[in-house]
Amino acid sequence: MSITAVKDQRRSVEEALTQAITSLEAEQSLKKTIREAVDPLDDVARSALSELNLLHSIPSSGHAALCEKCLATVATSKSHWTTVASLIPKGEFYRYQFAIGPTLRSFVTAIAMAHFLLKDELIPVFAISSLLGIGEGEIILSAEDYLQGVIGMVNELPRLSINAVTTQNFFLPIKISAFVNDIFASYSLLNLRNDALRRRFDSLKYDVKRCEDVVYDLTLRGLTPAPTSA
Amino acid sequence: MVEVASPSPIVTMSRKDHLSRTFEAYRAEIDSDNERRERLIILSRSITQLSKKLIFHLHRGATSSPGARAKMLNDARTKEREIREQFRKVNEVLREDGDDQGWRWHRQVSPGLEEYIESLSFLHYLEGKGLITLSDVQAALSDQETGDPWLVVTPEDYVLGISDLTGELMRYATNALSTGDHETPLSVCRFVRDVKAKFDRIPPFLIKPLAKKQEETTRSLEKIERVCYALRLRLLEFADRPEILRQMAKRALDEADREEID
Numbered sequence: 099m100s101i102t103a104v105k106d107q108r109r110s111v112e113e114a115l116t117q118a119i120t121s122l123e124a125e126q127s128l129k130k131t132i133r134e135a136v137d138p139l140d141d142v143a144r145s146a147l148s149e150l151n152l153l154h155s156i157p158s159s160g161h162a163a164l165c166e167k168c169l170a171t172v173a174t175s176k177s178h179w180t181t182v183a184s185l186i187p188k189g190e191f192y193r194y195q196f197a198i199g200p201t202l203r204s205f206v207t208a209i210a211m212a213h214f215l216l217k218d219e220l221i222p223v224f225a226i227s228s229l230l231g232i233g234e235g236e237i238i239l240s241a242e243d244y245l246q247g248v249i250g251m252v253n254e255l256p257r258l259s260i261n262a263v264t265t266q267n268f269f270l271p272i273k274i275s276a277f278v279n280d281i282f283a284s285y286s287l288l289n290l291r292n293d294a295l296r297r298r299f300d301s302l303k304y305d306v307k308r309c310e311d312v313v314y315d316l317t318l319r320g321l322t323p324a325p326t327s328a
Numbered sequence: 329m330v331e332v333a334s335p336s337p338i339v340t341m342s343r344k345d346h347l348s349r350t351f352e353a354y355r356a357e358i359d360s361d362n363e364r365r366e367r368l369i370i371l372s373r374s375i376t377q378l379s380k381k382l383i384f385h386l387h388r389g390a391t392s393s394p395g396a397r398a399k400m401l402n403d404a405r406t407k408e409r410e411i412r413e414q415f416r417k418v419n420e421v422l423r424e425d426g427d428d429q430g431w432r433w434h435r436q437v438s439p440g441l442e443e444y445i446e447s448l449s450f451l452h453y454l455e456g457k458g459l460i461t462l463s464d465v466q467a468a469l470s471d472q473e474t475g476d477p478w479l480v481v482t483p484e485d486y487v488l489g490i491s492d493l494t495g496e497l498m499r500y501a502t503n504a505l506s507t508g509d510h511e512t513p514l515s516v517c518r519f520v521r522d523v524k525a526k527f528d529r530i531p532p533f534l535i536k537p538l539a540k541k542q543e544e545t546t547r548s549l550e551k552i553e554r555v556c557y558a559l560r561l562r563l564l565e566f567a568d569r570p571e572i573l574r575q576m577a578k579r580a581l582d583e584a585d586r587e588e589i590d
Contacts, residue, residue: 107458114490287354
């Protein structure tokens with residue numbers, strides 16, 4: 099091999115790998131920026147979920163106000179979502195989903211819980227997107243993240259049902275049990291693969307049972323309100 | 329995300345019925361995602377298979393006479409184009425999802441992509457063009473007319489593919505030896521050494537699987553270096569007797585192999 103050929107080969111390695119490493123570093127720094135922009139969102143999600151913790155201890159007359167407060171907290175996240183959305187290059191949401199998805203799920207959990215207690219229904223995806231102000235930007239609330247977030251809420255409900263009884267609210271356990279049943283029936287319509295969502299779905303049936311057990315205990319003691327009021 | 333339901337539930341519809349309707353839409357979405365994932369995994373596997381075949385093809389002809397070698401490289405280009413055709417199909421699947429750049433399904437496609445980069449970079453090297461660049465790889469996997477990428481090749485894919493290239497080069501150097509070619513091992517050795525030196529500068533957290541592959545590269549490099557060492561000594565002693573050279577080189581390689589097993 100001639101000396102020029104050796105030099106050419108050398109240079110090609112140097113150039114090719116410098117190019118790759120440069121773009122690797124650029125990618126890394128954007129990932130870091132996005133992660134940092136998501137941090138304040140995690141804070142908001144934690145506050146919202148922590149506010150909802152009070153549901154277990156306060157009288158149910160205070161539930162509505164608490165849920166409104168939680169939704170107001172959620173609403174403060176809008177500007178942060180706009181920031182995150184502006185950092186994501188067009189069409190590249192799924193490249194950064196790993197950093198954003200878990201946060202989205204926490205928000206879904208908090209919002210769905212507040213919405214259920216206020217409206218007795220499951221909040222749809224588009225309503226969550228508009229609460230977060232992410233409808234238009236690069237951020238996508240995927241079916242996967244939504245469905246996981248909703249399960250996160252359902253996982254909390256058996257506890258709420260039990261604690262409602264402690265505070266002598268005998269109506270809420272019935273409302274919860276009916277809701278959890280409907281949700282379970284809905285998830286049963288899905289053809290799930292053997293993935294994380296499937297495993298979480300499998301946890302739902304225990305929640306259904308625990309909620310039903312509470313209703314059973316109430317019925318046994320004649321504590322259930324008249325069916326018409328349910 | 330599909331439009332799932334009207335914002336205000338129809339009053340006459342029970343919550344359960346309403347939820348069923350909503351979840352049927354999710355089911356449709358999940359089903360089509362799963363189906364898309366399957367198709368991409370199948371394409372990725374087929375790309376892996378074709379790339380492996382291309383690599384075998386390259387090894388078979390790389391140490392042949394110049395004429396046969398040129399023909400082999402020519403045929404290799406045909407095979408390489410067939411692989412690109414698979415990537416065009418990948419792009420068709422991605423576009424159905426509106427995900428033109430392939431980010432959502434990157435994990436499903438990257439095994440095939442890495443294998444392709446390995447074969448393409450090997451071909452590129454054998455054509456005497458040195459190390460292929462990331463933008464060359466991206467250009468190969470883009471629509472030749474519009475220049476739109478069929479899927480985005482990330483620097484991770486590239487680095488991992490090139491990391492595997494070093495293993496192929498080790499094999500190539502070894503095969504070259506058995507034909508008495510002592511120039512190739514020396515030149516491959518320099519090349520792999522340069523690649524490894526650059527790779528060693530990449531922080532391990534940037535590409536998790538790289539650390540393991542780097543060990544493999546280091547082993548390959550050490551083998552080549554061992555062979556080159558023996559080769560150099562014998563060249564000094566028996567420069568005019570290629571037959572002896574071959575024997576010596578083979579012995580050096582066997583020793584390197586044995587030490588690795590121990």
